[in-house]
Amino acid sequence: MSKSVIQVPVVEIREVAEGIFRLTISAPEWSRTARAGQFVNIQIPQRNDLLWRRPFSVHSVDPVRGTLDILFAVAGRGSAALSEHKAGDSLNVLGLLGNCFTWTADLQEIIIAAGGLGIAPFILLLQQLENWPGKKTLFLGFRSSRQACCMQQLGALGAEMVLTTEDGSLGHRGLITTPLDDYLASLDKNGKRMLFLCGPTPMMRAVRELTQKYDIPAQVTVENRMACGFGACVGCPVELAQPREDGQTYMLACKDGPVFPLQEIVFND
Ligand SMILES: Cc1cc2nc3c(=O)[nH]c(=O)nc-3n(C[C@H](O)[C@H](O)[C@H](O)COP(=O)(O)OP(=O)(O)OC[C@H]3O[C@@H](n4cnc5c(N)ncnc54)[C@H](O)[C@@H]3O)c2cc1C
Ligand code: FES
Incomplete structure (x- = not known):
């Protein structure tokens, strides 16, 4: 699945529970192609002190309206700044990133x-x-x-x-x-x-x-801390419970994940 950086309008932002916001952006192509587990990496506008984008899972989509939602908690400076956006504001978003949950047809x-x-x-x-x-x-x-x-x-x-x-x-x-x-x-x-x-x-x-x-x-x-979001900075290692055949003991949350088989990884924090 190819990734791109797009400038998107905020369609709506709403506090849906205490300190929890649903942000709807207009992203017609992603609204058709996003798969559960994938995420977007959002640049926080007008904040030179917030160098890195902030990653958020795709929460839901509406392919008819061409919109995509994220659901986020105010955890720090980036998410607090994001929560202050209004409909009509513009955001720079990198996506769609990461892999997705998978299942087979024979599951009950x-x-x-x-x-x-x-x-x-x-x-x-x-x-x-x-x-x-x-x-x-x-x-x-x-x-x-x-x-x-x-x-x-x-x-x-x-x-x-x-x-x-x-x-x-x-x-x-x-x-x-x-x-x-x-x-x-x-x-x-x-x-x-x-x-x-x-x-x-x-x-x-x-x-x-x-x-x-x-x-x-x-x-x-997993929701490791991330920076680039696509495997370039090696900033989001996930420890493997068993080394892989090639001796590798870590994978990258953003590129190899964020979805992993539960038994294959170690939670370090
Ligand atoms: C793939 C992925 C999907 C995510 N999806 C969601 C989502 O759907 N909704 C949501 O609310 N959050 C999600 N997160 C977490 C979200 O990215 C962080 O809460 C956000 O980046 C914090 O930025 P900030 O500038 O507000 O906080 P900062 O000022 O950077 O940090 C404030 C506090 O939050 C902690 N923090 C920062 N990043 C993370 C993180 N990745 N995980 C846990 N704690 C963190 C810091 O240690 C610090 O204590 C996701 C993270 C990843 C990697
Ligand atoms: S965030 Fe840069 S490699 Fe994962």
Whole structure:
């Protein structure tokens, strides 16, 4: 898939939960070709102090309107500056970057585990799976209802959903890994399933243990710090659990990922 730098108009920007924004840009070609897991690298305008672009997963697309959304939290200077943009502003965006989640036709079920902003790439995944005949089950955890987002979109996308918040303000109280553990334990061992994961590092570690315990293949999208976004600066190494045949012990999150087989990588932070 070829990448390009495009100057795009902001169509809409909206705070959808506390400190969480949905940014819609006009990008007709990308709205047709983006695949879940891919990301765009956005230059923060008029900020000479912010040298590097900031990477964000493609969140959802609307090929009819020719738009693409990202969902982002204000984490620091770049995302704070991005949140202040208005409809009609122009952004310089590099995309589409990275690989994507993959699945085979013989799967019976896709299980999605998302923690907080880890939901970002999965709306597009569910859009891609809209006419897929298998079962789609989403385990989604937030810290509290104040950070909960995407409920309306999820309602329309046909996945069975289990929702938790740590403070019990929405869905079940606790961590999402508890109902996920119960669910995986209840499954027939012969079914063909794949689990897709995105979330904070402690959650990714916990889910990896569960997928090992229940022998479920899984893919994870990582959110390393990045700079160039396409393999030129070697600034986003991901450690491999086992060296490759050529002796390589690291891969690059931006070029070889950001989606990796969950058992093949090590979480270092
Ligand atoms: C492939 C990819 C997809 C991503 N998708 C999304 C997304 O859909 N939505 C979203 O909100 N964020 C996403 N991120 C993370 C996002 O890129 C960072 O939050 C953002 O770059 C922070 O920039 P900043 O200038 O606001 O923060 P900075 O001022 O640069 O840093 C502020 C704080 O955020 C931390 N931080 C910076 N970059 C990252 C990072 N990559 N991961 C975790 N912590 C970081 C810093 O350590 C620091 O504590 C993604 C990252 C990658 C690599
Ligand atoms: S960000 Fe430059 S190589 Fe990955």
